Amino acid sequence: MKNKEALFYRPAENRTVQCELCPHMCKIAEGRTGLCSARRNANGILIAESYGKLTSVALDPIEKKPLNRFYPGSKILSLGSYGCNFRCAFCQNHSISMLKPEEFSGRELSPEMVAEISKNLADKGNIGVAYTYNEPLVGYEFVKDCARAIRSQGQKNALVTNGFINPEPLRELLPHIDAANIDLKTFSPAFYGELGGRLECVKATIESVAASGAHLEVTVLIIPGKNDSAAEMEGISNWIAGLGKNIALHISRFFPAHKMRRADPTPAETMHRLVEAASKNLNHVYPGNLY
Numbered sequence: 360m361k362n363k364e365a366l367f368y369r370p371a372e373n374r375t376v377q378c379e380l381c382p383h384m385c386k387i388a389e390g391r392t393g394l395c396s397a398r399r400n401a402n403g404i405l406i407a408e409s410y411g412k413l414t415s416v417a418l419d420p421i422e423k424k425p426l427n428r429f430y431p432g433s434k435i436l437s438l439g440s441y442g443c444n445f446r447c448a449f450c451q452n453h454s455i456s457m458l459k460p461e462e463f464s465g466r467e468l469s470p471e472m473v474a475e476i477s478k479n480l481a482d483k484g485n486i487g488v489a490y491t492y493n494e495p496l497v498g499y500e501f502v503k504d505c506a507r508a509i510r511s512q513g514q515k516n517a518l519v520t521n522g523f524i525n526p527e528p529l530r531e532l533l534p535h536i537d538a539a540n541i542d543l544k545t546f547s548p549a550f551y552g553e554l555g556g557r558l559e560c561v562k563a564t565i566e567s568v569a570a571s572g573a574h575l576e577v578t579v580l581i582i583p584g585k586n587d588s589a590a591e592m593e594g595i596s597n598w599i600a601g602l603g604k605n606i607a608l609h610i611s612r613f614f615p616a617h618k619m620r621r622a623d624p625t626p627a628e629t630m631h632r633l634v635e636a637a638s639k640n641l642n643h644v645y646p647g648n649l650y
Contacts, residue, residue, distance in 0.1 A: 360411045360467050363500055365398050367528050368405040376405045380499055381444050381524050382560045394555075395497035396459055397442030407500040414455045414465040415439035415492045418480055424489055424519050425609050427645055429538040429574045434484040435517060436477045439492025440501070444523055446555045447544070448618040449582055456493045470501065474508035487515035487537070496524050499532070506535035522564035523556050529567055538574035540609070541565050545579075545586040546594050562598075569602040576607040578647070581625045581633060583613065589636040596637035596644070604642050610634055611647035 371377040371386055378385045378393050385393035387400040397409040419437045421430055441458035443450075450456055468476075477488050488509050490502045495518060506516040518539040543561060544554055551558045568575050577599055581587050592610070599606050610633050612625045630646050637644045 360469070362401065363407040363410040365405040365407045366500055366503075367525070368398075370403055374400075374403055376400045376403060378405060379525060380528055381496070382557060383444055383555075392460065393444075395442045395444040395494070396457075397440070397497040399460070407498065408460050409440045409442055409463075409498045410501045411467050411469055412440055412463050412465060413438055413468055414441055414458065414463070416466060416468075416476075418483060418485060419489070421486070421489075421517075424491060424517060424540050425578065425645070425647060426489075426517060426538055426540055426574070426576055427609070428576065428607050428643060429517070430486050430515070432484075433486045434480075435487060435489045435515075436473075436480055436485050437489045437491050438473065438495075438505075440495070440498045441493055442497040443494040443521075444497055444555070445494065445521055449580070449613060449622075450617045451580075451614075452492055453617040458493075470504040470508045473505050474512055477509060477514055478512055481514075485514075487517065489517040489519060491517075491519035494521055494523075496520050496528075499524075499528060503532055503535065506532070510535055520564075521556065522561040524560075524564060526563065526567070529564060533567065533571040533573060536568075536571070536573050538576075539568050540576045540578055541568065542578050542580065543595065546591050546598075547586065550585055565599075566602065569606070575603075576609065578609040578611055580611045580613055581629065582619075583623060583625055583629070587625065587629050587633065589632055592633045592636040593639065596640040600640040604640070606641065607643040607645065608637055608641050609645045609647045610637060612649050614648065
């Protein structure tokens, strides 16, 4: 597929380019990619390196995203590429989120091809496309182009994201998005720093999605010893309730993965305790990966 020039960047000194898609604001040297591995400097032009390159294509129940209150019982065509702008030691999809461009061996599809596949699956209950599995927003240009094509044929677009994006690109994308599940890792700025993110940036994304009118659900993956206190969950759920008590919160159980393969899964009793804590503030709280 022909190289696609990225959006949201500017030239910088010594033939570097300044990426302005996410708060990392990577300065990328000639021939190199940014931290996300999805955007490359080619002769002073930032290329959307992962454009159209898909590691996963599946028709999933929408509840698997998880989006429990957006067209429940339907299915959605789910697309994953590669790359991520976080570095979570517990990443459940590290095999694609940490993939390097030279390691890619999946399918290449244009937005028009994605739209055709999605339309042809309508008779199987498909309502549109979910951008998911890896961090979809590092492949911003492909998501935006697909979302336009999907919306033009009357179908829906759903984002499953860590929410780490700058305000301007988010504003441009949101008119094409019907639903989002945002992964709120923690309410601790220090823990967010360990992951390579910033709490206030993710909170701002959640607030923007809530204000946009798109359907919003939030997920918190519970890491034992990191974000598993009832006090933190009460803080998270109280803040979300300020945006809307009917916003669904998914409290998801951790299982050993990536650099935490020797860690124990989140105890079931911890999950029950946190669901109870969050339910004091929110009307729709769901345990995830519990059974």
